Amino acid sequence: MRYAGLLGLAVVGALALSSCAANESAPAAADSTASAGPTLSGTLNGAGSSAQGAAQEAWIAAFQTANPDVTINYDPTGSGAGRETFIGGGSDWAGSDSSLNDDELAGEFAGCKPGSSAIDLPTYISPIAVIFNIDGVKDLNLDAATIAGIFKGTITTWNDPAIAALNEGATLPSTAITAVHRSDDSGTTKNFTDYLNKVAPEVWDAKAADAFPYQTGEGAQGTSGVVDAVTNGTGTIGYADASKAGDLGVAKVKVGDEFVKYTAEAAAAVVNDSPLVEGRDANDIAVSLDRLTTDPTHYPLVLVSYSIVCQEYADADQAALVKAYVGYITSEEGQQEAAKSAGAAPLSSELASKVADALATVK
Missing domain, CATH: 3.40.190.10 (Periplasmic binding protein-like II)
Structure with missing residues (x-):
């Protein structure tokens, strides 16, 4: 995975300790990726997709084990409620099984820097x-x-x-x-x-x-x-x-x-062969799924669930936490954790690379 700085946090250490309880305070191993970067601390709140629920439980447990000074809360209220919460500034990111629509993108996001919009980052395929x-x-x-x-x-x-x-x-x-x-x-x-x-x-x-x-x-x-x-x-x-x-x-x-x-x-095959939604910001990776495929190696009744984040946050500290956490869950290690705990289809290397590049621009 190509994500730098804070995006390199909590990968190897998180997975090495993923069998530990989420509230344990065992430090990451000395040679782990988690210990190689700055120490993270603070609270991160997310809400939205209930489909992501099982994966979020596993991701949070692994990330908090590697970063014991971080508390992550995720409320699986449903995609629509999650987007509303994020738009209103009640959460730092949203999980959503559908990307932001044009009206939502044209509006204001309370937790983002004034004048900044939000972007959709594929996180979970199922x-x-x-x-x-x-x-x-x-x-x-x-x-x-x-x-x-x-x-x-x-x-x-x-x-x-x-x-x-x-x-x-x-x-x-x-x-x-x-x-x-x-x-x-x-x-x-x-x-x-x-x-x-x-x-x-x-x-x-x-x-x-x-x-x-x-x-x-x-x-x-x-x-x-x-x-x-x-x-x-x-x-x-x-x-x-x-x-x-x-x-x-x-x-x-x-x-x-x-x-x-x-x-x-x-x-995963359907997602890999589907184009992106046209007319979006270069960092907004919304997928236009090919429902009409006749290829029996594809399953077109599929969802792509997103992490919706600010392109630029009003609070730089929260931006750092979001980048670290979303960077972990969309990394190869995070995707394998979701596959193991929730049966999710991992992002392809090409799509994961696009997500990493887009996430690197968040500030």
């Missing part, structure tokens, strides 16, 4: 799993149009002909479908609805949005709320960051002529 809980059904194939019909409320039972046609030979019950969506503003919802609108626009006529667009199904708060509702219901289906799927059934999604099970590698 498939979105279509999770289900149907008595007697372990395997389920779905295409985008059928998923759209289920969540829009036009397909209402599990033995509907549209579902049966995709699952030849399967015994599907006549159980009513309960489709569970996020009740809060969510970047996971925005990615899920973007996929449906791009791939099945004849059914899903609503544009991508953080808020679920239809008055159908059952709403639940956060990733954990959706998972709990699907787990505790009957004939339920939902969508969630794949790291939280647990023992629930997970549908295979049709890509081209094949039904594809999500993998971290297939999610």
Whole structure:
């Protein structure tokens, strides 16, 4: 990884001590990267993406172990709430499963230096799993149009002909479908609805949005709320960051002529082959995901979760902490920690290099 100065903090030492508790004060090893730079101290507050939750727990534990004078708080309130908190100056960075929109970029950011804007830095790549809980059904194939019909409320039972046609030979019950969506503003919802609108626009006529667009199904708060509702219901289906799927059934999604099970590698492949959003600042690395791929080695129902930071902070000390922490979590070591603890797909070396270069300009 190419990031200098403070960005070199907490990498080797963090991972070497990652099995220690986050509140232990054992110093980093003498030859560790963490001990090579200036001592860090202070408190860093972040909020946002619940999809990043498991990875953030692991990252924070490792970073605080290597830097015992630093306290990091992360509140997984959801992407929309996280962006609002950051914009209002209530946090030092935001985790978000969708990049800042044009209206947000045109506004003011209370924690940034007056006249400075914010940038999106890819941090966490993960498939979105279509999770289900149907008595007697372990395997389920779905295409985008059928998923759209289920969540829009036009397909209402599990033995509907549209579902049966995709699952030849399967015994599907006549159980009513309960489709569970996020009740809060969510970047996971925005990615899920973007996929449906791009791939099945004849059914899903609503544009991508953080808020679920239809008055159908059952709403639940956060990733954990959706998972709990699907787990505790009957004939339920939902969508969630794949790291939280647990023992629930997970549908295979049709890509081209094949039904594809999500993998971290297939999610990373889509991101690697997708262009950046046009018209952004050179340091704003927002990805325009290729949902229409027909390559079965790709899994297009994927989210890229960002760390949203100031291009220039009003408080230089907070800028130093943000650069050190985000530099660690987007480093090769930090990405491997997320892969181990949350099943995330690591950033490619090319994308990680872009993130490091952009982060180096933050001040």
